[in-house]
Amino acid sequence: MKKKWLLGILILVLGLLLVACGGDTASDEEPAAEADTPAAETTEDEAVADSAESETMDDETMDDEAMMDGDYPDIEPVRIALVMPSTTTDLAWSQSMYDSLKQLQDHYGADNFEIAFTENMFNVTDAAAAIRDYAESGYNLVIAHGAQYGTSLFEIAPDFPETSFAWGTTTNTGEEEGVTNVFAYEPRAEQGGYVQGVLAAHMTEAGIIGLVGPVDAGDAKLHVDGFTAGVRDTDPDIQMNISFTGSFGDTALAAEAANTHLQAGADVLTGSSQQVVGAIGVANEAKVPWLGIQADQSPAGEDVVVSTILYDWVPTLLEMITSNQAGEYGGRVLQLTLANHGQVFLYDEDLPADAVEAALAAEQGIIDGTIEIVADPRN
Amino acid sequence: MNGELTTIAIILGIIHQGIRLATPYLFAALGETFSQRSGVLNLGVEGIMLMGAFFSFYVASETGNLWLALLAAIIIGVLMGLFMAVVSITFQAEQGISGIGLYLFGLGMSSLLFKTMIGSVTGITGFSELQFCVTDSFCLADIPVLGEIFFSHSILTYGAFLLVPISVWLLKRTTWGLKVRSVGQNPEAADSVGVSVNRARYAAVILGSALAGIAGASLSISLLNVFQENMINGIGFIAVALVYFGGWSPVGVMFGALLFSTISALQLWGQVLGLNISSNISVMLPYILTIVALAIPFRRAAQPAALTKPFSRGEN
Amino acid sequence: MNRRWSDRLIDNLLYPLAAVLLAFLFGAVILLLQGVNPLEAYSSMVTGAFGSKNGLADTLVKAVPLMLVGLGIAIAFRGGVINIGAEGQLIVGALFTTWIGVQLGEQLPGAIAIILGLVGGALAGGVWGGISGYLKAKMDVNEILSTVMLNAIAIQIAFLLLRGPMIDPAELAAGTNIPHSARLPKTTDMPRFTDLAQMLGITGGADEVGIGGYLGEIYNVLVQPSRLHSGFIFAVIMAILVYIFLWRTTIGYRIRAVGLNRHASRYAGMNVPRTIVLSMTLSGMFAGLAGAVEILGLHHRMFEPTAVSAGYGFTGIVVALFGKLHPLGIIPSSILFGGLLVGGDKMQRAMQVPQVLTVAIVGLIILFVVSTDYLVRRRQNRRLSAEPDSLTTPDEPASPSITSAEVSA
Structure with a gap:
């Protein structure tokens, strides 16, 4: 009997130890930011700053960026939700979208530009639940960032006619099925x-x-x-x-x-x-x-x-946001091309x-x- | 195509890669061999590897000291192993399931810690390939053929292969090894001659998990030098399968690991050389051939009789 | 009799719940360290999974594949084999169902196409599982190993087919080449709950009928449009059928006998290898059915294989064990785990807690729950010594039979 309790305590200690490992360092890194900002966001900001830095390495892209900066249109406060198959730190598909959203948030401010995201939604059923949930919570634009989410999206979108949805890679806006509030995007x-x-x-x-x-x-x-x-x-x-x-x-x-x-x-x-x-x-x-x-x-x-x-999803996102605020909730295919600065080259x-x-x-x-x-x- | 690539160069490349790629499989599978020999199926290897990969990477990126990083992987491996042992040995849990629990716990925790402690994917300088330089101008790695195959690997790769004879010795020649084997084969008999069944199993599981921790580290601070969520991507499960494949003998496990990794290397080369095979088929190749190899009746597996069977004195 | 009932309640309900609670306690500590109020987070989890019409619908939708896969796993375990290959079997089943639906869906009446799709999915999954069973029975290839390998092979086959012969022609036309199939004809959609309600002439929502509160939400799940489809009813019926099969038929008895003791079964004149192949094939059939129902009821097209299987093959194992390997226990178990996963995602959204935390907590729950089996067994042993006539019969869904089977392997 005694042994059993001993082991019980052992589990507890082990668990706490593991937890303590995580907790200590987390608070070391961000001493004051405990209140509102989840830890991931602070580091994300750094990542964005990093990429901005490397962009300045090249004159050509810097010009583009400068030109783009003036292009930020005035928008009304907007709430955007992102459902993605991997994580905001995957250094690839999901992160590129998240970074662009953060860039816009930095420009417009967190009050006018709210972001929510759900990671690791490789399970399509879960993703669909998230999409519906975001739409119900009144987000203006719900981005389903994967080609596998289409079927669910077309099921959900008609229930929320004044919410814009977006998904890609695809060229299918669901027009054939009578869906009018879905944007399709496709990086060329x-x-x-x-x-x-x-x-x-x-x-x-x-x-x-x-x-x-x-x-x-x-x-x-x-x-x-x-x-x-x-x-x-x-x-x-x-x-x-x-x-x-x-x-x-x-x-x-x-x-x-x-x-x-x-x-x-x-x-x-x-x-x-x-x-x-x-x-x-x-x-x-x-x-x-x-x-x-x-x-x-x-x-x-x-x-x-x-x-x-x-x-660079910024132009695409702005296109969707302004379109949404002008009362056009979807129905268009947006491409990320070199011409529209959807793809930006960084050269060392x-x-x-x-x-x-x-x-x-x-x-x-x-x-x-x-x-x-x-x-x-x-x- | 590839005019400059001679057949020999390709074969050497495949062997060299087969040896290197075997490293994580070998550490994990040898560790699992100890565990299973003592009668405990630890399906949580994947989770332990993830934790080992994360902690070693974290320590390496914070301190720059790779040996300290390796130690961190061992410590977290021991802790995870202890957890597994308490659940599977003392609480006699169904082992296949507790292993899945441990895997999910490791997957979740390593990803969570990565998010809170590191935040984004970065690279580090890990263990590099040794050159074995005898003099300034002559290194063993420069020896044609042999040098390329055998003398240009990271220290962890050598460690993995060195572990094979050590494991054989531990299992076959030491009293401890005898105890481990006996509690896996016939715990009642071992108990009746005074062997503490559960203590021997604790030791084997913890040793196995420490090795799984190193297996994770071999990826994050030696082969890849990055950490990414869920980066082990099934290697741990294949390592468990390799133990069955190797018939619970360290040498068999080594051949299994080498076979699997060499076929993986082979399929990569097949693609690079532009052989007219669909990439999906070549990716399937290692798995198909492993099944085929298993079906060939050259050896009957000597499964520890008490594998997955918890022991409790007098109650069963 | 009465006492035994209360014992069962404690064994099968109280201990697992205590284990779940303990796991959540650990989760709470982690949440606190992340600067999140655990009570708030957990309440968002529970309401997310069970509190509203949509949450409930999502939970039940998720329970469908978990239940079907869990049933298959239970059959395998009862038969003394371990099926880790449900992922692959599910994918193969989903692929074949899709092929049937796309090829024949237009020509056939919907109901027949659906039945054909279900049968096809089950057959494909059964073949995939049967391979492992055959390899084990005839060539002594360990099924853990072969099922792990077959999972990887199934994924690649799916990609191969979805890139080639099965790709959606619209994708080829648009040049995007996303590897997914065409949508199955609408006639092959398994009816949703709301469709069934309409067939029965029930159309009004809870407000109109005058049911308020939580009951109203439950009523709405059944009547109003949601993704909940008839696959749920199908899965529950399957669970009952599996119960009858395992406990009321000769073949079922044979499977359990081989699972309990291979040697004794052999002496009793049973064909052990054939029974092993059968258990594994049946197990695969249910995973394949899960794939078929996911396609016909939910996705209506096949896409990235791992997004369709979505880890159900592994969670299904946990569901089966949590349900004590009993078909009727698997029904609530699958709903519980469906809710846990749905609620965990909800918690992520509500609190912006990383989703991986849920994964860690699920891992802990599993570890703690399997640990409580020990305490249950101790109690049972104590009872056994108290009343020696109530020996464990094969009817007792107490502890997994796999251990004794492995010994005689």
Whole structure:
């Protein structure tokens, strides 16, 4: 009997110990911010500041940003909810959206621009519950940040005709089903991918480029298609090695895929989805340049992440907000393109000048429509 | 295509990667071998690995001291193991389920701590690959063929493989190992000759969990040098499966880990070389081949007779 | 008799509840350290899961796959095999159901298409589970290992099909190439509760009928539009059928006998390998059914496989054990866990508590609940020594039978 109680106490101590570990440091980091701000937000702010910093590295993007700054329209107070499949810290798809929302909040102030978010909603049933809940709580715009949420969205949206919903990657606004208050958004990942391909083709000396993808579908597929076309159009002799890990979260396999590319002679690496932080770790170790996509991935490898296609959702978000406030609640497909600054390039200042020049030319070419991206068929 | 890549270079690459990729599987599976040999199925390896990966990464990024980081992984592994042992041994819980509980607890806690203590994904400098330099100009890693395969790994990889003979020795040659095996095979008999069944099981589970902690660390501070939520992504569960695969012998487990990791490396190379296979099929390959390898009747598994069976004196 | 009933109540209800409470206590400490008021957080959790029409509907919607998967897991456990492969079996079932629905849904009347879809999903899941059963029975391949591997394989097969032959033609036309199937024809949607109510001629909400308060919310769940679909009724019927199957038929008895003691069953002349294959196949069939019902009742199209299986394969194991591996125990158990997950998400939204905290708490609940089995057994042992005639029969849904089965393996 005595032993049993002893063990009971033991569990308690163990639990408290674990908890104490977490608690102590959390309060160390933010001594006064306990009251309102959840810990994650403070660090997020830093992340935003970081990306702002790296943007200033390049004149071209800074100009764009400056121009954009003046473009912030006056808006009425708005409440936005975000439902995402991974986390605000995934350095990829979900974080890019969250960072843009935070950027807008910084501009308009938390009183006029309220953000709520739900993470890890890979379970579609849970996501649907969250979407409905947000709509019921009176959020003006509910963003379902994943292609898997569409069916649920079209079921919920008609019940809340004055709430705007948005989802992507897709071009389907549910018009056929009579839904009128859903925005569809779609990053034209092949555009950024193409420019990055041009950049990579100018950077590689070995003539071999390695790409670590998740699953050969959707956004990732578009990026790979564009990237490959960019490389091919620059120098058809360059070898493109592409590997997919078969999932979005297999960090270890992504790292090993990067290792494989290195051993196969690649001297420039790229890839997409949240698992690539493993591959960036490998690139960092080997000091091989990495070209990032979606969110600014330089925190995972400061020296090697030399360029990023940043998904800048700010213009898209503003479009949806102003549209919502003008009484048009949905029905449009919004694309993130180079032309509308939905995709912004960050270039490291250490990049070779000719490579950046070629990339900028490609950017311009895509914007002007002089470059047509034709993808090769793949398996 | 890939004109400069000779067949030999590719084969060397596959072997080298197979060895490296085996590291986390090996640590975790060897630890699980101890646990199962004592009669406790610890399905929570994945959760322990996540906690080990997080704490070692955190300590490494705060102090920069990798050995301290490794120690942190061991300590958290021991604590998680103690938790598992209390639930599964003392409270005789259904082990498959308590393991899932431990996994979820580890997954939730490591993600929560990551969010509150670090907040965003960052990189660190982890254990790098050793070169074994005899003189300034000559390193063992420079030896053709052998050097590339055997002498350019991180210290944790060597540790993992060194652990194989150590485990054999511990299990086969020491009194403690005898106790562990006997309580896993026939706890009643072991008890009747005065072996404390539960103490031996506690020790085995805690040792196994400490190794699982190191397995997590081998990813976050040696192979990947980052921490991300849920970064273990199933390696812990495959490690448990590898113990069955290896027939509860450390050497068998090693071959299992190597087979699995080498096939993984093989499929990555298959893709890189542009073989005309869909990526989905090549990703499936390691799993299919593991099942096929298991179905080949070359060895009958020697499952510890009392595996998953709690022991309580006089009550059963 | 009366005393035994109260004993059962304590064993099956009081102990698990105490364990849940303890886990929440730990959660409260963590919440406090995060600067969140635990009482507020937990009350948002409970009201989120059970307090309103939508919360209740979501909880029940989530209980459907959990219940079906849990039933399958229980059959496997009762038969002495461990099925960790429900994830894969669910995915395969969902895939096949989708294929049937998309191919045949237009030509056939809705009801027949739904039945075909359910049967197809069950068959596909059964085949996937049966592979593991066959490998175990005939080649001595451990089922834990083979089911883990088959999960990974099922995911890749799904991606392969959804990128190729099964992709939504609209995705190809739009060039977005998102790997999901076309929507199944509307005729194949399993009717929702509100549709059933309309069929019965009940249309008014709680206000109109004059039921107020919480009862009104419950009434609204049944009558007003929500995502709650007839899959819930289907799952409950299945639970009752599984109970009858396991305890009232010869095959069911054989499965439990093999699960309790493989050696004795062999001596008794039972075909043990065949029974193992059967348990595993049936187990897979129920996971496949879960996939089928998710498609026909909820998603109406197949998309990213892990988003469809959504961890039900693992949570289902917990549900089955929490329900003491008894089909009728699994019904409340699945609702409870459905509520826990729905409420946890609600807590995330209401308090901006990271969702991973719920994961940690669920882990703790599992650990504490399985620990209480020990106390239950001790009580039972004490009772057994007090009244020696009430020996444990196979009818006693007390403790999992897996342990004794493994010994004789």
